[in-house]
Amino acid sequence: MQHKITIDPITRLEGHGKIEIFLDEKGNVERAFLVVPELRGFEIFVKGKPAEDMPIITARICGVCPTAHHMASTKALDDLYKVQPPSPAKKLREMLYNMFMLEDHALHVYILGGPDFIVGPKAKKAERNVLGVIQKVGLEVGKKVISVRREIRELMTLLAGKVIHPAWGVPGGVTRGIKKEEVVNFIKVAEKGVEFALFTLKVFKDIVLSNKEYVDLILSDAYTHRTYYMGLVDENKKLNFYDGKIRVVDPEGKEYALFDVRNYREYIAEHVENWTYIKFPFLKKVGWKGFVDGKDSGIYSVAPLARLNACEGISTPRAQEAYEEFYKTLGGKPVHHTLANHWARVVEMIYAAERFLELAKDPEITSDNIRNIPTETPTVGIGVVEAPRGTLIHHYETDERGYITKANLIVATQNNSARISMSIDKAAKSLIKEGKYDEGILNMVEMAFRAYDPCHACGTHSLPGNIPVLINIRNKNGEIIKTIKNFE
Amino acid sequence: MAEKSKVAFYWCASCGGCEEAMVDLAEDILQVVEKAEFVLWPVAMDFKREDVENLKDEEILVTFINGAVRTSEQEEMVRLLRKKSKILIAFGACAYTGGVPGLANCYSREEILNFYYKSGDTVFNPEDKKPTPHFIEGNFAFEIPEFYGRVYAVDQVVDVDYYIPGCAPTRKVVKNAIDALFSSQLPQKGSILGASSKSLCNECPLNETKPEKIYVKKFKRVDKTQPEPDKCLLIQGYPCLGPVTRGGCEALCVKANYPCTGCFGPLDDVKDYGAKAVSFLASIIDSNDEKEIEKIIDEGLSNPLAIVYRYSLPKSLIFDTKIKKNGG
Numbered sequence: 001m002q003h004k005i006t007i008d009p010i011t012r013l014e015g016h017g018k019i020e021i022f023l024d025e026k027g028n029v030e031r032a033f034l035v036v037p038e039l040r041g042f043e044i045f046v047k048g049k050p051a052e053d054m055p056i057i058t059a060r061i062c063g064v065c066p067t068a069h070h071m072a073s074t075k076a077l078d079d080l081y082k083v084q085p086p087s088p089a090k091k092l093r094e095m096l097y098n099m100f101m102l103e104d105h106a107l108h109v110y111i112l113g114g115p116d117f118i119v120g121p122k123a124k125k126a127e128r129n130v131l132g133v134i135q136k137v138g139l140e141v142g143k144k145v146i147s148v149r150r151e152i153r154e155l156m157t158l159l160a161g162k163v164i165h166p167a168w169g170v171p172g173g174v175t176r177g178i179k180k181e182e183v184v185n186f187i188k189v190a191e192k193g194v195e196f197a198l199f200t201l202k203v204f205k206d207i208v209l210s211n212k213e214y215v216d217l218i219l220s221d222a223y224t225h226r227t228y229y230m231g232l233v234d235e236n237k238k239l240n241f242y243d244g245k246i247r248v249v250d251p252e253g254k255e256y257a258l259f260d261v262r263n264y265r266e267y268i269a270e271h272v273e274n275w276t277y278i279k280f281p282f283l284k285k286v287g288w289k290g291f292v293d294g295k296d297s298g299i300y301s302v303a304p305l306a307r308l309n310a311c312e313g314i315s316t317p318r319a320q321e322a323y324e325e326f327y328k329t330l331g332g333k334p335v336h337h338t339l340a341n342h343w344a345r346v347v348e349m350i351y352a353a354e355r356f357l358e359l360a361k362d363p364e365i366t367s368d369n370i371r372n373i374p375t376e377t378p379t380v381g382i383g384v385v386e387a388p389r390g391t392l393i394h395h396y397e398t399d400e401r402g403y404i405t406k407a408n409l410i411v412a413t414q415n416n417s418a419r420i421s422m423s424i425d426k427a428a429k430s431l432i433k434e435g436k437y438d439e440g441i442l443n444m445v446e447m448a449f450r451a452y453d454p455c456h457a458c459g460t461h462s463l464p465g466n467i468p469v470l471i472n473i474r475n476k477n478g479e480i481i482k483t484i485k486n487f488e
Numbered sequence: 489m490a491e492k493s494k495v496a497f498y499w500c501a502s503c504g505g506c507e508e509a510m511v512d513l514a515e516d517i518l519q520v521v522e523k524a525e526f527v528l529w530p531v532a533m534d535f536k537r538e539d540v541e542n543l544k545d546e547e548i549l550v551t552f553i554n555g556a557v558r559t560s561e562q563e564e565m566v567r568l569l570r571k572k573s574k575i576l577i578a579f580g581a582c583a584y585t586g587g588v589p590g591l592a593n594c595y596s597r598e599e600i601l602n603f604y605y606k607s608g609d610t611v612f613n614p615e616d617k618k619p620t621p622h623f624i625e626g627n628f629a630f631e632i633p634e635f636y637g638r639v640y641a642v643d644q645v646v647d648v649d650y651y652i653p654g655c656a657p658t659r660k661v662v663k664n665a666i667d668a669l670f671s672s673q674l675p676q677k678g679s680i681l682g683a684s685s686k687s688l689c690n691e692c693p694l695n696e697t698k699p700e701k702i703y704v705k706k707f708k709r710v711d712k713t714q715p716e717p718d719k720c721l722l723i724q725g726y727p728c729l730g731p732v733t734r735g736g737c738e739a740l741c742v743k744a745n746y747p748c749t750g751c752f753g754p755l756d757d758v759k760d761y762g763a764k765a766v767s768f769l770a771s772i773i774d775s776n777d778e779k780e781i782e783k784i785i786d787e788g789l790s791n792p793l794a795i796v797y798r799y800s801l802p803k804s805l806i807f808d809t810k811i812k813k814n815g816g
C-alpha cells in the first residue's frame with residue numbers, strides 16, 4: 001500500500017514550502033520531495049519600469065533579506081550604467097551590508113536554527129525555541145540579542161531610509177552618507193557587535209562542541225552530501241559578502257570555476273519539475289543528473305557552509321581563527337555536513353562584525369564623495385552579492401533610456417533547492433524504516449531544512465522559534481490514518 | 489479585559505516584511521499578548537487549517553492579513569478567516585491595495601509561467617515541464633495551488649473592516665493601530681488605522697523649504713542625477729509623492745535623501761491613488777504648451793504607471809474588480 005506523508009511546516013497557511021514523503025509497500029521511503037507552491041513573477045512585471053527603481057521594487061521580493069536584493073540590484077545598476085561608485089560610497093554600501101549580515105545571522109543562530117543545538121535536538125518541543133535558549137543561556141543573553149539587533153537595525157534605518165526595504169542605492173553610489181557626529185554611534189555598535197559575535201562562538205562551543213552527541217549528529221551520514229559549493233571571494237580568494245568573483249569548488253574542494261558574475265549564464269542553468277513552483281539551479285557544464293550528489297552531478301550548494309568551503313580563508317583576524325578551528329575540528333576542507341552550517345554561520349557573524357568595525361573606523365566613511373554620476377548609455381547590467389542564504393544574482397537589460405526590457409534573477413534559496421530536497425529525502429530515508437516512525441523524526445526532518453536557513457521568510461517570524469511541523473500519514477485513498485505534530 | 493480575545497495573523501502573497509514589522513514591535517508585543525491570545529500565527533503557533541475551521545463563526549476577534557491574494561490557497565484561507573473573525577484588517581500595502589506584487593496585473597499568467605519555466609535566460613527544460621496543480625507521476629500524487637491570472641487586494645476577495653497602510657507599516661504605525669483596536673471605542677468601519685490623516689509633507693523635515701506653489705520645468709530621475717540634501721525633493725524636480733501620500737512614516741525615505749514612492753497610499757476620500765498622483769504631477773508642470781508638456785513627461789515620467797501605481801495597481805479604477813469565484 002502506497003502511503004504518502006505530507007509535512008506541511010509552513011505551506012498550507014503561508015504558501016512557502018512543504019514536504020511530501022512517499023512510502024513503498026514495506027513502509028520504507030521511496031522518495032521525499034520539497035514542494036514550493038508560490039510564484040510572484042517579479043522578472044516579468046518589472047518590464048518597462050525605470051531601472052533606478054529596481055532596488056526599491058526588488059527589495060519587495062523579501063522583507064527578511066530586503067538589503068540583499070537592494071544591494072544586488074544597486075550593483076546591477078552600476079554595471080548597467082557602466083559606473084563605479086567612489087571609494088567612500090563603496091565602503092558605505094559594504095558597511096551597511098555587513099551590518100545586515102550580522103543582525104540576520106544573529107536571528108538565525110538564537111531564534112531559528114540555533115535552538116536545535118543550544119537547547120538540544122531531543123529537548124522538549126516546548127523548550128526548543130528562543131525561550132528555551134534564554135533559559136539555557138540566561139536572560140541577560142536574551143536581552144543582548146534583542147538590543148544588539150535593535151541597535152543595528154536603527155542605524156540601518158538612519159543610513160538607508162528603511163530597514164525593511166531600503167531607499168538608498170543608486171547607480172554609482174548612494175543618496176546619503178554618514179555625518180561625522182553620527183559615525184561615533186556606528187563605531188560603538190560595531191564594537192558591541194564584535195564582542196557579541198565572539199561571545200556567540202563561545203556559547204556555541206560550550207554547548208554544542210563540548211557535547212559528543214551533537215558532534216556525532218553533525219557528522220552523521222543522514223546530513224551529509226558531497227556536492228559542489230559556491231560563494232563570492234575577493235581578489236585573494238578570501239570570503240566576501242559584498243563583492244568579488246564567484247568561486248565554485250568541487251566535492252573534493254578543488255577549484256572548479258572562478259568567474260565574473262557577468263558570465264553566470266555559462267555556469268548556471270535551472271531545471272524545472274512539474275510538482276513545484278521553485279526551479280532547481282545546477283552547474284550547466286556538469287549537467288543535471290537528477291537529485292544525486294557527487295562530482296558527476298551538477299548540484300551545488302550556497303550559504304554559510306558553502307561560502308567557507310568556496311573561499312581560501314577570511315581577511316579579518318578573529319574570524320580567520322574561528323575558520324581554522326572549524327576545519328581542524330571537522331577533519332579538513334571541504335566539510336560536507338549540512339548541520340555544520342550553524343557553526344559556519346557563527347564564523348560569518350564574526351567576520352561581518354569585524355568588517356563592520358573596520359569600515360566604521362575608516363576615515364573615508366564620513367566623506368561627502370558618495371556618488372559618481374553616470375554618463376554612459378545603459379545596456380546590460382549584472383550584479384551579485386552573498387545574501388545570508390547564499391549567492392544572489394540580478395541581471396537587467398534596458399533600452400537606451402534605462403527602461404527595463406528584460407530581467408533574470410537567481411535567488412539564494414533557489415540555489416540550494418536541489419540540495420535541500422536531497423537533505424530531506426536522505427533524512428527521511430534514514431529515519432523512516434519499515435513503516436516505523438515517531439515524533440522524533442519531526443525535528444530531525446526540520447533540522448534537515450532549517451540548517452540552510454531557507455528563506456521561507458516565515459522562519460524569521462518564529463517567535464518562539466520552533467517551526468511547527470504537521471505530518472499527516474494517509475492511506476492511498478487520501479484518508480488520514482495518523483497525524484503527528486510538534487505543537488500543541 | 490477578563491477573557492483574552494482571540495487574534496490571528498496570517499499572510500498571503502507577502503514578502504515577509506509585514507511579519508518582520510510585527511516582530512520589530514519587540515517588547516510592545518507583550519502588551520498585545522497580555523490582552524490577546526493568538527489562535528493563528530504561522531510558525532509561532534498552532535496553525536492548522538482544521539483548527540481554524542473548528543472555531544465558531546466570528547470567534548476570532550481580530551484577524552490581520554498581510555500580502556495580496558494570488559493563489560487558490562490564499563483565497564480559501566482569506567475566506568475562511570473572514571468567516572471566523574469579527575474584525576478583519578488588511579495589514580500593509582499588499583493587503584490594502586495590492587502592493588508591489590500587484591504590478592503583475594499588467595501581464596498574463598501565461599507570460600509569467602512561460603518566462604519562468606520556458607524562455608528565461610537560464611532555464612534548461614528540454615522535457616517542457618511546468619508546475620501543474622494535481623500532478624500525478626507514477627506512484628506520486630502532488631497538490632499545488634492554482635496560480636491565478638491576476639493579483640487581488642484583500643477587500644476584492646472579502647469584506648474588510650480596517651486598513652493599516654505602509655510597505656511595510658512602521659513600528660509606530662503598528663503600535664498606534666493596535667492601541668486603537670483595543671481602545672474602548674472602535675473606529676468607524678473602513679477607517680485607516682495607525683497612520684496620519686494628513687499628507688506626508690506635513691511631517692517631512694524638508695517641508696520648510698517647500699514653497700506654497702510649485703512649478704516644475706523638468707522631472708528628474710535619480711539614475712543620472714543626485715538629489716541635493718536638505719531641500720524639498722519635489723521643488724528639485726524629483727516626483728516625490730509626499731503631497732498625495734498619507735503620512736505616518738515620518739518621511740523615512742526622504743530622510744535618506746530619496747523621493748517618497750507613496751507606500752502609505754492615498755489620503756482620505758481619494759479612490760484612486762495613481763489617478764490623484766498623476767493629476768497632481770501634471771498640475772505642477774510649468775508650461776501651457778502641449779508639445780512642451782509632452783516632452784517634460786516623456787523625459788522624466790515616461791512610465792507614469794510604474795511611478796504612481798507602484799503599490800496600488802489592483803485597486804486602480806481600470807483594474808478594480810472583485811475576485812471571480814476561484815480566481816481569474
Ligand code: SF4
Nearest residue numbers: 503505580581582655
Ligand atoms: S506590504 Fe510591503 S512589507 Fe508587507 S508584504 Fe507587501 S511588500 Fe512585503
Ligand code: SF4
Nearest residue numbers: 689692720721728730
Ligand atoms: S514633496 Fe517630498 S521632500 Fe518635499 S516636503 Fe513633501 S515629502 Fe518632503
Ligand code: SF4
Nearest residue numbers: 737741748749750751
Ligand atoms: S517616505 Fe513614502 S515611500 Fe517612504 S516609507 Fe514614507 S510613505 Fe513610504
